[in-house]
Amino acid sequence: MHETAEDAMEETMRMLHVYADFYRETLAIPAIIGQKTEKEKFAGAKATYTIEPMMHNGVALQGGTSHYFGDGFTKSFGITFTGRDNTLQYPHQTSWGVSTRMIGAIIMVHGDDNGLVLPPKIAPIQLAIIPIAQHKEGVLEKARALYDTLSSQFRVKLDDSDNSPGWKFAQYEMKGVPLRLEIGPKDIENNQCVLVRRDNREKTVVSLDQLSTEIPKQLEAVHNALYEKALENLKEKTHTAHTYEEFLDIAKNQPGFIKSMWCGDVACEDKIKEDTGGVKSRCIPFEEEHISDVCPVCGRPAKHQVYWGRQY
Ligand SMILES: [Zn+2]
The missing domain is CATH 3.30.110.30 (C-terminal domain of ProRS)
Known part of the structure; x- marks a missing residue:
């Protein structure tokens, strides 16, 4: 609630841009930003503002709305405050908030035929470590040492289960994990590993000494590529x-x-x-x-x- 219409409107617009920034910076989702028509605005609101991202199939999702209510509701409910001039006045209201539909947007904007593709900033697992030929001496030990080092900097999962590497690759692709790290006996010999991006499956051979700088670089590249792809889709459609x-x-x-x-x-x-x-x-x-x-x-x-x- 606000004393003046100007204050309420300022907050309405500020929150709209909080949504838009969050969609862009964190979820890698672009959107059209604007005002709802009288027909589509929230019933009872003076004005409704919205961000409208496009799902990959071209269907819109109302990504988040921010409403300026004016003093209509406070008048109906008899909500007053004592103004600076000592008279009773009706406050101006705003209403805003985003919901779990945001999760739907993440799935429908970025997902592909192999499953989820999660933006790195919100992915519960950012990096899945998959040991190759893990029964060979030294492989699991190295994979565990990498896990210990990297998990202080990133959200990491080491899959040392008995499932085959191919099964594991498919598993973490389906879960949308942005990066996969493969390490086998030959890699260990050469002090390297292979990083594979979920979004475009691009493989990079990386020295183990470079991982703490290379992984953030790749996570950022995934974020940017997801955003660009979604923007391209929005423009194309x-x-x-x-x-x-x-x-x-x-x-x-x-x-x-x-x-x-x-x-x-x-x-x-x-x-x-x-x-x-x-x-x-x-x-x-x-x-x-x-x-x-x-x-x-x-x-x-x-x-x-x-x-x-x-x-x-
Ligand atoms: Zn007309």
Whole structure:
């Protein structure tokens, strides 16, 4: 609760950017940021702001919303405070928070046919150590020594079970572990190991003396590559509609977001939803583009550019 509308709005926007920063910096997920239309905003809110990431199949997920309530609810509930001028006043409210749907976003943005792909900053295991030919003398000892050294710096799992290396590779790929470290008798002879990235399966031979600097470098590279891939997907699956015919054609044939102009009338949103079987406005982005002068649905002058899409 806040004394003034300005304070409440400041917090509403600040929290929206907390979400966006967290999605980008920690989850490696890009998103469109903007304001919900009157039709899609939270009932009773004066304004709803949202971040809208795109899942890898082109479907939108409302990643997190931040609402400015004004004093509507405090008036309904009779919540007051004594202002600086000694009169009773109604505080201005905000409402924000993200939920477990964020976990869904991680799975649906980064996952592939082999299972999870977890961003390194939140992966419960960042590095899986897999000994090769572990029955040979010295291999397990070396793998355990590496585990002891590295686990002070990273979240590490050593799998010294009797399962085959191939089984273990598949297991930690499925769990989305960002990096795998393979070490066998020949590696030990050469004071090296092999690092394999989960996201692109790129292998690097690394000297054991370089591990504490090489692993953070690779984890960062995985994070950046995940973000870039998701951003590329977002760009690739965002289409621009200049006419309503074009809009309907994209909605029918191409998964993803549609960018178009909009007159501001809820009737046009309703018509789009009905004609496309479920496409809704995602948001009016903070950075609007000028696509044309008119709303493609009704032909009247356009007020805003809107992102549209199907949602989970
Ligand atoms: Zn219109």
